[in-house]
Amino acid sequence: MSNRRKKILKELDLAPVWRSKSTHPKQGELITAELDEHKHSTSQPRSENDSAAALGIPQMNWKSLESTVSTCVACPLSLTRTQTVFGVGDEHADWLFIGEGPGAREDATGEPFVGQAGKLLDQMLAAIKLKRGNRVYITNIVKCRPPNNRNPTLNEAKQCEPYLTRQIQLIKPKLIVALGKVAAQNLLQSDDSISSLRGKVHDYSGTPLIVTYHPAYLLRALSEKAKAWKDLCFAVSIMKSLKG
Numbered sequence: 001m002s003n004r005r006k007k008i009l010k011e012l013d014l015a016p017v018w019r020s021k022s023t024h025p026k027q028g029e030l031i032t033a034e035l036d037e038h039k040h041s042t043s044q045p046r047s048e049n050d051s052a053a054a055l056g057i058p059q060m061n062w063k064s065l066e067s068t069v070s071t072c073v074a075c076p077l078s079l080t081r082t083q084t085v086f087g088v089g090d091e092h093a094d095w096l097f098i099g100e101g102p103g104a105r106e107d108a109t110g111e112p113f114v115g116q117a118g119k120l121l122d123q124m125l126a127a128i129k130l131k132r133g134n135r136v137y138i139t140n141i142v143k144c145r146p147p148n149n150r151n152p153t154l155n156e157a158k159q160c161e162p163y164l165t166r167q168i169q170l171i172k173p174k175l176i177v178a179l180g181k182v183a184a185q186n187l188l189q190s191d192d193s194i195s196s197l198r199g200k201v202h203d204y205s206g207t208p209l210i211v212t213y214h215p216a217y218l219l220r221a222l223s224e225k226a227k228a229w230k231d232l233c234f235a236v237s238i239m240k241s242l243k244g
């Protein structure tokens with residue numbers, strides 16, 4: 001509108017000029033329309049792999065991977081965590097130990113396996129002459145603590161999978177040790193019992209994987225420690241054969 005026209009309308013006491021509501025969308029309508037347009041113009045990720053690719057996770061280095069994990073809100077565990085628990089150890093480890101998810105102590109400190117189960121894991125490592133951080137990397141299926149230490153859901157594990165996949169690609173371990181049923185079943189995409197998964201060399205995308213009991217379970221079922229010892233000896237023999 002020209003200044004001259006504005007002046008005339010003001011003189012006539014007809015300014016400011018109101019538009020009819022019927023020809024102007026309400027704010028809510030406009031937002032909905034914009035969202036609809038966005039929905040139709042943006043192709044939605046179809047799976048965790050698509051989302052991971054869209055975020056560039058498969059190309060990330062350690063630093064960007066860890067920082068992406070630390071701000072992840074892909075699943076409801078992000079709402080209750082204190083902090084993410086990325087993993088700890090040698091970034092070029094031969095041995096990769098994978099548990100299920102952080103507990104209370106891990107959630108408070110940001111390091112995996114630092115509670116009672118962690119102490120037992122350290123003893124298990126020492127029994128086969130290994131040490132946290134020295135040729136060993138330790139992480140979990142999910143990087144945030146499930147409330148009340150419940151098992152992670154299938155969806156939570158799926159949402160977190162691209163991070164673990166990238167960690168494994170970066171570490172290139174010679175052998176993966178799945179600690180407990182949750183880790184084993186998620187990594188092997190299997191419903192089989194832990195007893196049927198033990199004692200075998202499985203394949204995880206080209207990396208040998210063996211299964212043993214979770215240290216937290218061993219703390220409750222002391223009689224199973226002998227079986228875990230057998231698994232560790234088996235793991236050592238596999239590692240020896242891998243090194244030729």
Ligand code: URA
Pocket residue numbers: 099100101102103106111112113114115117118140216
């Ligand atoms: N249990 C796990 O599976 N992971 C941890 O980090 C601690 C306890």
